[in-house]
Amino acid sequence: MSKRVVITGLGVVAPNGVGLTEFTKAIKSGKSGITFHQNLKDKGFSCCIGGIPEVSEEKISEYLSPLQLRGFNSTSILYGVMAGIDAWKDAGFAVDENSKIDYDSGIIFGTGTSGIEKFREAIYKIDDQNVRRLGSTSVVQTMASGISAYLGGILGFGNQVTTNSSACTTGTEALLMGFERIKNGKAKRMLVGSSSDSSLYTWGGFDAMRVMTYKHNESPEKGSRPMSETASGFVPGSGGGALVLESLESALERNATIYAEVLGGNINSGGQRNGGTLTAPNAEAVQKCITDAIADANISADEIDVINGHLTATSKDALEIENWTKALNRKGTDFPYINSLKSMVGHCLSASGAIESVASVLEIKEQFIFPNINCEDIHPEILNLISEAKIPSKIIEKNVHILAKASFGFGDVNACVIFKKYSK
Structure with a gap:
């Protein structure tokens, strides 16, 4: 019998x-x-604007020891460690380096790139004849699984500890992978999430692709404009998000706070066919991802109150809205409320799915719908599909029962998860 999975x-x-x-x-x-x-x-x-978390050296020292910080230069790992430890503590657990191995708890924590700054720092000092001088600290900071390796050691987890990487869908995918592991009885708890660094060497490639806005260097807070007619490209962001998933049985046994329940979801790919490419979505696959997620959650499309979209402030926003209307068979005033966190934080790349999932769960727990900023001029193609009232520009205090969160990423990959307000 499958387990119910909640967020603690x-x-x-x-x-x-x-x-x-x-x-x-x-x-x-x-x-x-x-x-x-x-x-x-x-x-x-x-594009000279971006979203970078403000983290002081004093704050960093609360999470990593002097030994761990020796030669440390990876914001992706830093943000992931901070978010992961905070989530674990928020779930009511202590962080103890002398704790016994916890075979009931595991980690699936994703990233897109890790330690590019560290690798650049290391190779800058050597030539091809002195590769061994990269230094011992470069290994764990530049391997993709560095983030889960750091967290696994700090927390002493003995269940599956791994890293996934699926571009912008990474965080949502990690959540669904952890959900399946608990649902199938292979773990009691999974720490899931994703992070992304704020490296010039990550952002530089996107700037070269000309997919980032260059029109708001003098007005940075106005730069990220999902669903807007004047959207001119995404704004890069960075950070980390983490969630503790737990079997309902385990959560109730220890009287844990329950933020929400994960009902189900789906992960798929458009195969870069039928209009899908490395950078563009296959609309048919996007719609199938959503409808299959709804079926997996055993709900009807009419039950969804809010959508937390991918919505990047690019030309694909209108297509995403169209895909939602077709998948849900809901339009105009019948469409759910929809919002995009990227209007406030930019596109946090591989961290986006996790950070946006945290925001989604908060909406359910505290019963509100956060506003879309910079959306005073909604794109007319979007207004032809849904009512302007469904794109809130101010906070709405509302009973949020079921929320759908989706992410769509480079490589034509998709993920959609269905969250629900917890009830016995």
């Missing part, structure tokens, strides 16, 4: 708020975390 802990390191308290305040008030960065301008970037 959250952690977040976002451009507009580090920690649950600050992040919750930020998304309720529509606070932007997008700022101007002189170093981007100095390096010749066309």
